[in-house]
Amino acid sequence: MTRTQAPRSSPSRTSPSHLLPTEEPLALLRPDGTPVEGSPLVMPADDVLVELYRRMVVGRRFDTQATALTRQGRLAVYPSSRGQEACEIAPVLALRPDDWLFPTYRDSVALVSRGIDPAQTLTLLQGGWHLGYDPYEHRVGPQCTPLATNTLHAVGFAHAARLKGEDTAALVLLGDGATSEGDTHEALNFAGVWQAPVVFLVQNNGYAISVPLDKQTAAPTLAHKGIGYGVPSVLVDGNDAAAVYAVVRDALRTGGPTLIEALTYRIEAHTNADDATRYRTSDEVAAWLARDPVDRLSAYLTARGLLDERTKDDVAREAETFAAAVRAALNVDVEPDPADLFEHVYATMPAHLRAQAEFLREESA
Structure with missing residues (x-):
């Protein structure tokens, strides 16, 4: 800009205070299951709370079964989400029929809760060459293994x-480690500029594999980052399924972007290839076990008379039946077809690959 040019006028902006999260995480239930008095959140309906409990119990059993299958060699790798069930189940239940979910590699429980067949959900982690489910049928994007690439996918989809x-x-799920990636910053920036209807749910479980949060950012909270992009932000207790459901439900209905940081904890190791004892203590894990999301909701529902021992037993049996079906599906050996190596790589197969494919067919015959 030259000295004689007038400065470009900036659009009028409201006070940034409405973008900031609360100082303390929003919650509806304390760790012991008693209600939080004076919470600004609206408690979900009783039937929603019971369904949250049921899905979390089934989801946890699926998670432990998938971990066991990994040890048996049926899965190449499995990132457990035990302890994060409230962040897996509540957001999915809050989705409207036409909304889309963009998950990460740790969100298999969310996919199963969305109605995707567990065997199809685990195809990626089994080492299959393709996505196991139809994204359009379930309105679920492919599970994202590279950190934060799904944030851009979600913003582009919502804007379109x-x-x-x-x-x-x-709704895009990501971990605290993904907020250190450039893709997340780009996604938040464009979400703010376009006012795209996308909800970023950061499952802050304390570690990016072995790197603790204080080595990743100096921000007061990850939720505070939203103000830099003009995106309203929320800080919520990520082990309170009722609260997570309430904030995600409300955010999905704003018609614009929202950044939600859910404080939670990964009880198991990062994956079966990780030794979590090298970077955290057993006392730390025990402290978070006392904040268990399933036990918290169970205590509240029991005190309200909405959950009795018979119902708990019924849900537990349902979870065991589900786990048995997962075992049966994953224990089926699939004979791979070598010709699949040439499929779905190019729209028009190059001549040298056509020659190789023909050679393989002749050798196989």
């Missing part, structure tokens, strides 16, 4: 849906 006049929001 708005341009087409669709009443659709995108």
